[in-house]
Amino acid sequence: MRAKSFCLSLSMCVVMVVGGGAALKGFAQTVPPSAGAAAAPVAGAFEAPDLMVQRLSNDVLERIRSDRDLQNGDLRRVSEFVDATVMPKVDFARMTALAVGRNWRQATPDQQKQLMAEFRVLLLRTYSGALASARDVTLRLRPLRADPNDTDIIVRSEILRPRAEPVQLDYRLHRSTDGWKIYDVNVLGIWLVESYRNQFAQEITANGIDGLIRALAEKNRTYDQAARRG
């Protein structure tokens, strides 16, 4: 939906003329993302995915700017923050399933839970250190290229830093029963899930799903200790 092709006032006129519900169905995309005015979710329609991403990103950035512990990469604080703010908008089960691949179906629910738990810690450890750099950064959404009927889209954005090239930051979202959820992230052209797929597959082939869980747990334990020991 090319909301960009409508100016704000025109789209508001369309809304009023056609009737709120019909125009706001699907993407609720009557407001260009760059306009800044948050389109309040209409009952019965999900918040537009790009607006959701923008809102989430802004919340995260604001929180980072004001919280020293997050900037320092305190794993526990980051973990709490992520669980409270980010995770509700992430379909982490899907993310893990895609990273694990075909073998996900063979895993028992308990194994799946463990995989998710370990993968989550791995990602937290990986990215928590990056939060310090988010202080003087802004995010800019790029135009959404998607069909209103899509259930799987990519939201593209850019990280803008002072005096430097913008960094590409994309998200894959899936439309689930309770709204759009993120399930993959792309930084500088590298999709997170794809980066782990082959490693996970290799580990499972060698040592089975339990082997993968063990390997991840081991890594998390070792490097967490190392960080704590200083």
Place this chain on the structure above:
Amino acid sequence: MKRVRLGTSSFQRRSRLHKAAASLLVALSVSAAWADEPVRDDEQAEATSGSVLVADVSAQAGESAPKGLKADNPAPPVPIVEVPAQAIEVYDDLEMPPVNDPLETLNRRVLEFNQTLDDWVIRPSARAYETVLPTPVRQMVSNVFGNVGDAWTGVNNLLQGKVRDAGVDALRVVVNTTIGLGGLADVASDFGLQRHKEDFGQTLGRWGVPPGPYLVLPLFGPSNLRDSVATFGADLPANPFRQLPDPGARNAITVTRLLDARAKVLSADKMLDGIAIDRYLFIRDAYLQRRESQIWDGDTPRH
């Protein structure tokens, strides 16, 4: 060896954000950091400048743990997220696309060789380089190499039909060479003319040449058949520094460029060990994706 921190200079600030990408790109930069090409090393600054942050971060984590963790009692384990039962569904597309890596065994050995070389020779040298030269000097060195690289980037943009970008590159070179005193200062970026990195491998990719098998080159690091041919066939010969008559000067410049690139990503590989189950696969998969993204400037066509 005590590293003198000069505070948060714009150099460090500017290169910090890529941590997230750097953790994926870390070994890419480590292996390719010493590529003897006019365009790669500065691209590393962009693509892997998070590795500078990684260096900062792992310096923090490794040498002086962040305040939150430096307590007398160890921090409690990270809590496990409870997963609601209905969240775990069966997903349709769990199949992986095949990877073109027929030479995996050989590649793995070369990667190990590269890492050994890095551990014993290059990394210590880069550390020394970093210690001996203050940040502003290193920044100037980096800028000069970057300026030379911009010219070749411009040529490649033209070859790819990206005339506007080629124009920007030409303008960058002119501005930096004149106002920036021969390239010592990157004033063009301040004027809003951003650096883009292009090399002949990207040009070939744009023209439709498929990448071919994944290759790990000795010293140069991750590559593929197309890009290797491009590097040795076009990027290297095009480097003006190669035209210098004096082999001593040529070698000195080559070494400096190598150290400059490597110094930017010091300590990054410590990070990689913490997050990769298999370094080789991690590097490969990150590199292949990154390469496609570079060729298409962030708009990789969906399969």
